[in-house]
Amino acid sequence: MSRDIAVAPLSEQRFHQPDRAVVHSILAGIILAMFLSALEQTIVAPALPAIGKSLADVDDLPWVVTAYLLAATVATPLFGKLSDIHGRRAILLAAIGIFIVGSLACAVAPTLWLLVVGRGLQGFGGGGIIPLAQTIIADLLSPRERPMAQSYTSVMFMIASILGPVLGGVLTDHLHWSFIFWINLPLGGIAMVMTSRALRQLPRHDRPHRLDVLGVSLMVSAAISLLLALDWGGVHYPWTSWQIVALFAVSIVLWASFAGRLLTAREPFIPLSILGGRLTSAITCAGFFSIGTIIGITIYSPLYCQMTIGASASVSGIALIGFMVGATLGSLLTGRLLTRLNHYMRVPIVGLVVAIGTLVVLAVYSGQLSLGAFTLLLMVLGAAIGPMYQTSTIVMQNAVKPHQLGTATGTLNFFRLLGGALVVAVFGAIVLGSSGEQFGSPSLAGLGTQPAEFAIAFRFVFLAAAAFLAIALACLFAVEERPLHGPARLVESGID
Numbered sequence: 001m002s003r004d005i006a007v008a009p010l011s012e013q014r015f016h017q018p019d020r021a022v023v024h025s026i027l028a029g030i031i032l033a034m035f036l037s038a039l040e041q042t043i044v045a046p047a048l049p050a051i052g053k054s055l056a057d058v059d060d061l062p063w064v065v066t067a068y069l070l071a072a073t074v075a076t077p078l079f080g081k082l083s084d085i086h087g088r089r090a091i092l093l094a095a096i097g098i099f100i101v102g103s104l105a106c107a108v109a110p111t112l113w114l115l116v117v118g119r120g121l122q123g124f125g126g127g128g129i130i131p132l133a134q135t136i137i138a139d140l141l142s143p144r145e146r147p148m149a150q151s152y153t154s155v156m157f158m159i160a161s162i163l164g165p166v167l168g169g170v171l172t173d174h175l176h177w178s179f180i181f182w183i184n185l186p187l188g189g190i191a192m193v194m195t196s197r198a199l200r201q202l203p204r205h206d207r208p209h210r211l212d213v214l215g216v217s218l219m220v221s222a223a224i225s226l227l228l229a230l231d232w233g234g235v236h237y238p239w240t241s242w243q244i245v246a247l248f249a250v251s252i253v254l255w256a257s258f259a260g261r262l263l264t265a266r267e268p269f270i271p272l273s274i275l276g277g278r279l280t281s282a283i284t285c286a287g288f289f290s291i292g293t294i295i296g297i298t299i300y301s302p303l304y305c306q307m308t309i310g311a312s313a314s315v316s317g318i319a320l321i322g323f324m325v326g327a328t329l330g331s332l333l334t335g336r337l338l339t340r341l342n343h344y345m346r347v348p349i350v351g352l353v354v355a356i357g358t359l360v361v362l363a364v365y366s367g368q369l370s371l372g373a374f375t376l377l378l379m380v381l382g383a384a385i386g387p388m389y390q391t392s393t394i395v396m397q398n399a400v401k402p403h404q405l406g407t408a409t410g411t412l413n414f415f416r417l418l419g420g421a422l423v424v425a426v427f428g429a430i431v432l433g434s435s436g437e438q439f440g441s442p443s444l445a446g447l448g449t450q451p452a453e454f455a456i457a458f459r460f461v462f463l464a465a466a467a468f469l470a471i472a473l474a475c476l477f478a479v480e481e482r483p484l485h486g487p488a489r490l491v492e493s494g495i496d
Contacts, residue, residue, distance in 0.1 A: 026140055027149060029194030030133040031156050033096055036187055037126035038157050040103075041068070042164030044119075047177040054177065057112035064112070067119040070227055072127030073417045074220045079128030080410020081269060083135060084403055085211065089199035091406075092132045096192045099125030103184035118181075131410040136199070138397040138405045144339055146397070150390035151335030158328040161298075162321055215261045215269035222254035223418065230425040234432050274408050279399045279480050284415050286475035287392035289468045290352065292419025294385055296427045297323065300461060301378060303431070307454040308367050309374065319375045326379035327386025334387035338394065345481045348391040352473040355384035356466045363462035367455025385469065392416070398482055423468060430460050 044064060052058040075095075083091040102121030109115035137149045171179040229247035233239045262268040262275065274280050301323060305316035330351065338344045358381045362369075369377070392412060400408040431454070 023140060025194070025197075026136065026199060027152065029191060029197075029199070030092070030136050031153060032187070033092070033129050033191040033195060034133045034153055035156050035160055036096075036099065036184055036191060037072075037129040038160035039164050039167075040099075040122060040126055040184070041072075042161055043168035043180050044068075047168050047172040047180055050172050050177045051112070051115070055109075055112040055115065061112070063116045064119055066231055067116045068123035068126070069417075070224060071120045071123030073227060073414065073421075074223055075124045075127030076131050076413040076417065077219070077270065077407070077410040078216060080131045080135065080406040080408070080413075081211065081216075083132055083406035088132060088136050088139060088406070089196070092129070092136065092195055092199065093192060095125045095128035095132060096188055096195070097125070099129065100185060100188040100192070101125075103181045103188065107178045107181035107185075131413045132406070134393055134397075134413075135406045135409045138409070139402070143394065143398045146394050147335040147338035147390060149335075150393060151332045154328050154331035154335075154386065154389065158324045161324050212261070212265050212267060212269040215258060215265055218254055218258040218261055219269065222251050222258055223414070225251035225254060226418070227421050230421045233425060234429055239429070270407060270411050271404065274400065274404065274411055277399070278478065279482070280396060280408065282475045282478040283392050283395045283399075284412055286472040286479070287388065287396075287412055287416045288419035288472075289423075289475070290385060290388040290419075290472040291392070291416040292421075292423035293465050293468045293472075294327070294388070295420030296423035297378075297381070297465060299424055300427050300431070300458075304454075304458050304461075305371060305374065307431075308458060309369070309371055311371055315371070319371065319378050322375035323378040323382040326382025326384075328382075330383035330386040331390055333383075334390060338391070343481060345395075345476065345479060348388055349473065349476050351384040351387055352469050352476065355381055356469050356473070358384060359462045359466040359469065363459045363466070366459040366462060367452065388472070395479060423465075426464055427461050430464065431457050 048061050048064065051064065052061045079091055079095055099122055102118050102123070102125055105118030105121055106115055107118075109118050133153070134150070137146055137153075141149055168180050171177070171183070225247050229244050229251065232247075233244045237243045262270065262272060275284075298320065301319050302316040305311040305319050309316075334347055334351075337347050341347065358377055362374075362377055362381075393409065396408050396412045397405055
């Protein structure tokens with residue numbers, strides 16, 4: 001039984017070089033599509049109270065968020081694999097189309113559970129957009145050019161992260177909560193038209209493959225069971241309850257079955273060369289812990305400001321903006337460095353060392369920092385750890401054949417999202433353990449009355465984050481540094 005090798009010979013790694021106008025047209029279309037997906041992850045939060053009141057269902061509101069995240073997580077590897085089979089253009093248009101249909105379903109939903117169904121459709125389409133866009137960048141540009149293009153997407157993510165809550169609040173207060181979904185229809189239509197035209201000129205690397213339906217089903221079911229356990233544990237049920245224990249047990253059995261399927265399937269859903277290769281497995285592990293830590297810090301930084309500093313909910317968002325600005329600036333700098341350095345792995349390694357040191361400082365001085373000092377440290381942390389997004393993507397794509405780009409990129413994004421779920425669950429268990437309260441209960445508003453207790457809890461949160469990054473750093477040392485081939489035209493042309 002033959003297996004694909006992890007790296008194609010240089011003779012196979014030839015990159016079709018479209019002219020600059022085509023490059024710009026394709027990048028504009030896919031960045032708009034990515035913006036829609038990123039925006040929808042943050043724009044809903046300010047509208048949740050209005051949605052619950054309008055649809056007369058407050059108890060089930062968390063499903064509006066959970067449905068999107070679950071669907072997006074399971075969609076990432078599936079759409080990546082399908083794009084390797086049927087081509088990027090058709091699958092990206094399908095993902096945008098599903099996202100638009102889901103947005104329409106959300107906008108007209110008469111009940112909360114129909115809204116949840118619409119959010120699931122949105123998440124399924126949005127979860128496919130991100131890895132497909134990253135894969136298209138890999139098809140379009142040589143490895144040496146990709147860092148700059150990936151840095152542009154980092155700027156887009158920062159804008160979406162900051163604009164989402166603001167836009168969601170404005171539309172909800174001055175129009176109606178449904179407009180946070182209605183705006184996706186014209187923007188999605190524009191993105192579909194732009195990508196449909198531009199991607200006709202994209203070089204194609206798709207090959208006939210079989211879709212391992214059983215393998216997909218096992219992996220999706222295992223992921224859903226694990227995500228539900230991590231999402232509900234300590235929130236809706238105690239960690240030791242039979243419901244959470246059963247979900248973990250089911251997930252373990254399904255993951256084991258999926259592993260067996262990978263070893264026995266004629267053409268497994270994820271090639272063993274991706275999961276089993278030293279480089280690809282090491283960079284996936286590094287992405288799992290580093291990106292997971294970014295997600296956890298993003299969620300818990302505002303809570304630190306409220307619980308230990310006593311800042312209001314709106315003021316606590318300043319610290320998060322500082323983190324996102326740092327991450328974006330670090331990503332832009334990394335994009336320039338990766339295109340110029342031969343020993344490019346030194347960039348993320350130095351970044352993680354700085355990030356670990358910053359987290360240790362946060363742990364030591366937890367509860368003693370002003371809002372300004374905390375924001376400044378978060379900016380440094382973001383600049384140091386943020387570049388792991390593009391570095392992990394570029395290293396993974398540089399290690400596989402062109403016809404495996406979709407599967408490899410989707411797999412990496414899948415495990416990065418799983419890492420986020422795990423890190424958030426660990427952080428939540430630490431904070432909740434110090435309060436003795438159920439997270440999300442009505443008593444959350446009073447958590448800031450015990451700043452000393454929560455300062456101690458967040459000290460362990462920052463130490464846990466440092467430990468996760470130390471694991472990621474160890475994985476980076478196991479990554480073989482392979483040359484990024486091709487010209488750096490985006491830098492040489494002066495458009496960076």
